[in-house]
Amino acid sequence: MSVLVLVETDDKGASEVSRETLTFARRLGEDVQALVVGDGPAGLVDQLGTYGVRSVLHADGDAFTSYAAAAWAAAVVAASADATVVMAAGTPRGNEVLAHVACRLGVTMAANVVEVDRSSGSLVVSRQVLGGAAMEEMRLEDAVAVLSVAGHACDPQPAEATTSPAVMPIEVEVADSDLRARVVRTEPGEPDESGSLKSAKVVVGAGRGAGSADGFKDLLELADLLDGALGVSRVVTSLGWRPHHEQVGQTGSRVSPDLYLACGISGAIQHWAGMSSSKTIVAINNDPDAPMVTKAHYAVIGDLHEVVPAVVEELRRRRPA
Amino acid sequence: MTNVLVCIKRVPDLGGEITLTPDGMSVDDTSLGHTVSPHEECAVELAISVAKDTDGTATVLSVGSPDSVEQLRNALAVGCTAAVLVEAEASSYGPADVAAAIAEVVRAHEAVGTTYDLVLLGNDASDTGDFQVGIRLSYLLDRPVVAGVSTLSVEGDRVTARGQSPDGGTEVFDVALPAVLTVMEGGIEPRYPSIPGRMKAKKVKIEQREPSLRPVGPGRLRLKLPPAQPSQVTVLGEGPEAAGALVDLIEELGVLR
Ligand SMILES: Cc1cc2nc3c(=O)[nH]c(=O)nc-3n(C[C@H](O)[C@H](O)[C@H](O)COP(=O)(O)OP(=O)(O)OC[C@H]3O[C@@H](n4cnc5c(N)ncnc54)[C@H](O)[C@@H]3O)c2cc1C
Ligand SMILES: Nc1ncnc2c1ncn2[C@@H]1O[C@H](COP(=O)(O)O)[C@@H](O)[C@H]1O
Numbered sequence: 001m002s003v004l005v006l007v008e009t010d011d012k013g014a015s016e017v018s019r020e021t022l023t024f025a026r027r028l029g030e031d032v033q034a035l036v037v038g039d040g041p042a043g044l045v046d047q048l049g050t051y052g053v054r055s056v057l058h059a060d061g062d063a064f065t066s067y068a069a070a071a072w073a074a075a076v077v078a079a080s081a082d083a084t085v086v087m088a089a090g091t092p093r094g095n096e097v098l099a100h101v102a103c104r105l106g107v108t109m110a111a112n113v114v115e116v117d118r119s120s121g122s123l124v125v126s127r128q129v130l131g132g133a134a135m136e137e138m139r140l141e142d143a144v145a146v147l148s149v150a151g152h153a154c155d156p157q158p159a160e161a162t163t164s165p166a167v168m169p170i171e172v173e174v175a176d177s178d179l180r181a182r183v184v185r186t187e188p189g190e191p192d193e194s195g196s197l198k199s200a201k202v203v204v205g206a207g208r209g210a211g212s213a214d215g216f217k218d219l220l221e222l223a224d225l226l227d228g229a230l231g232v233s234r235v236v237t238s239l240g241w242r243p244h245h246e247q248v249g250q251t252g253s254r255v256s257p258d259l260y261l262a263c264g265i266s267g268a269i270q271h272w273a274g275m276s277s278s279k280t281i282v283a284i285n286n287d288p289d290a291p292m293v294t295k296a297h298y299a300v301i302g303d304l305h306e307v308v309p310a311v312v313e314e315l316r317r318r319r320p321a
Numbered sequence: 322m323t324n325v326l327v328c329i330k331r332v333p334d335l336g337g338e339i340t341l342t343p344d345g346m347s348v349d350d351t352s353l354g355h356t357v358s359p360h361e362e363c364a365v366e367l368a369i370s371v372a373k374d375t376d377g378t379a380t381v382l383s384v385g386s387p388d389s390v391e392q393l394r395n396a397l398a399v400g401c402t403a404a405v406l407v408e409a410e411a412s413s414y415g416p417a418d419v420a421a422a423i424a425e426v427v428r429a430h431e432a433v434g435t436t437y438d439l440v441l442l443g444n445d446a447s448d449t450g451d452f453q454v455g456i457r458l459s460y461l462l463d464r465p466v467v468a469g470v471s472t473l474s475v476e477g478d479r480v481t482a483r484g485q486s487p488d489g490g491t492e493v494f495d496v497a498l499p500a501v502l503t504v505m506e507g508g509i510e511p512r513y514p515s516i517p518g519r520m521k522a523k524k525v526k527i528e529q530r531e532p533s534l535r536p537v538g539p540g541r542l543r544l545k546l547p548p549a550q551p552s553q554v555t556v557l558g559e560g561p562e563a564a565g566a567l568v569d570l571i572e573e574l575g576v577l578r
Contacts, residue, residue: 069466070466092484092487096469109451129449130450180497189485228576243489245489282557295552300566310563
């Protein structure tokens with residue numbers, strides 16, 4: 001009996017949310033196995049060992065040189081022979097592959113889980129629903145439970161005892177039909193600068209309140225004066241106002257600066273998940289009842305397009321060039 | 322000529338605080354407005370533009386209560402050409418049930434001569450957020466599926482779709498029709514209904530159907546609301562006059578170099 005975790009990687013190793021999922025998986029008290037599809041970066045197996053992974057299952061071959069969700073799902077199913085739980089991080093890709101897996105295994109799937117409880121004998125999960133406004137308790141009764149773990153629902157924590165996982169190549173039968181929908185081409189996005197966002201001591205957060213793609217001038221200037229970085233809500237990236245690598249939250253970066261200045265952000269739980277560990281949180285919002293305001297340490301109530309320029313001016317005044 | 326089917330779900334429009342029904346199984350939406358998710362608004366927009374570009378049709382479908390007619394008419398008002406309501410108690414339907422109900426409509430329409438080359442859904446519904454109806458549907462129909470696409474174009478019997486890759490770039494898919502695609506907002510601007518559009522939508526006869534399958538249900542035990550947290554906030558002031566107090570705080574925090 002084991003828990004199988006589909007691991008997503010970036011050029012440094014297992015992605016942050018995958019490491020969170022490995023941490024989450026250990027809570028179930030069973031052996032944790034990791035599945036890696038395609039080429040993994042150097043050092044990945046050792047890193048998985050620090051997360052207490054017993055064995056690394058590896059699916060490789062022509063079917064995995066470019067992404068096809070159904071082929072990945074075939075790999076997960078092939079790797080799940082002695083798994084009672086199959087998990088992935090609640091990323092677009094994690095949710096997509098697991099939905100395929102659930103169809104192939106003929107089981108239920110629970111997305112964006114934040115808690116698991118086996119005290120009643122069966123597996124009961126709590127997951128985020130209604131845009132994070134509520135939690136749903138759901139019982140997973142199938143022989144294999146398929147679930148995705150909400151991003152930043154826990155911290156990525158290495159295991160107490162490091163393991164030296166055995167790497168086991170697995171045979172995956174990929175049907176032609178599994179490759180009907182496959183990436184034929186990728187195009188690079190804007191260079192990923194989320195590294196400087198994650199390490200910044202000050203993050204100026206900006207949400208829908210910025211108003212438009214042109215509404216970030218003062219916010220960028222403020223970030224610059226504070227020697228910080230700009231972080232944004234998902235609304236801002238969805239609307240194409242700013243690039244995805246600037247997104248903070250469950251499906252973006254997690255930041256913990258000394259100061260997070262949330263400007264025109266309502267404070268939805270998915271955003272909060274990415275910045276709640278900031279030392280000091282200040283909200284600038286024209287709605288005194290916005291969750292970001294009531295949860296922050298400090299707040300200024302008002303229109304950010306008036307407040308932020310005034311703050312910029314005041315900072316300039318006190319710090320003549 | 323591409324026939325598109327686009328699936329939308331009536332959901333409560335959540336503003337501030339929400340309350341649950343006494344049994345704790347759903348949101349009390351009696352005093353709330355209703356909407357569909359932004360992903361689905363984009364799916365509707367894509368359905369309409371594909372239908373226009375190819376001289377095809379855009380049929381909108383919802384599985385839910387008779388009130389879902391409101392959302393169907395909104396989709397007709399922006400340019401969908403036909404609408405189907407599968408009457409069901411949405412809260413007793415899980416994602417597999419919804420997929421089965423949609424598949425039933427696809428097959429029934431195919432039996433009378435309408436094949437949907439493209440079925441569009443949202444990537445995830447904004448209430449239950451199951452992230453799977455479209456993928457389940459693709460298995461029931463044995464069609465290829467791509468999740469989370471933001472733009473698409475149909476060329477003959479193939480569709481080219483683009484979505485975001487994990488590293489922030491773009492992934493391009495080229496898939497043979499018929500296919501299922503789930504849409505993520507961000508690639509296009511959904512249009513607003515015009516007054517003539519609304520007038521026309523009122524007159525369209527909506528096809529009403531009953532699902533033949535008994536739902537297995539969503540596996541829900543209960544909903545829980547997060548505990549209300551007492552506000553600890555210190556309000557520094559209002560408007561631009563508070564700038565001084567905020568900069569004082571920034572200096573005190575020692576974050577200025
Ligand atoms: C599965 C899932 C994953 C998600 N992941 C993320 C994520 O990673 N990151 C994320 O941020 N969100 C995420 N979301 C979305 C999240 O639920 C919210 O929708 C989003 O965070 C809201 O963004 P916002 O605060 O910018 O916009 P809104 O909620 O629209 O809030 C805008 C705020 O700005 C204020 N405002 C408006 N105008 C002004 C002005 N002129 N001056 C001052 N204040 C003003 C308003 O009072 C309001 O409080 C996710 C949702 C789901 C379902
Ligand atoms: N009751 C429904 N009626 C029509 N379409 C639905 C329904 N429920 C879900 N969908 C579609 O499936 C998508 C994904 O839903 P879900 O898998 O529940 O997150 C939604 O964005 C809709 O497009």
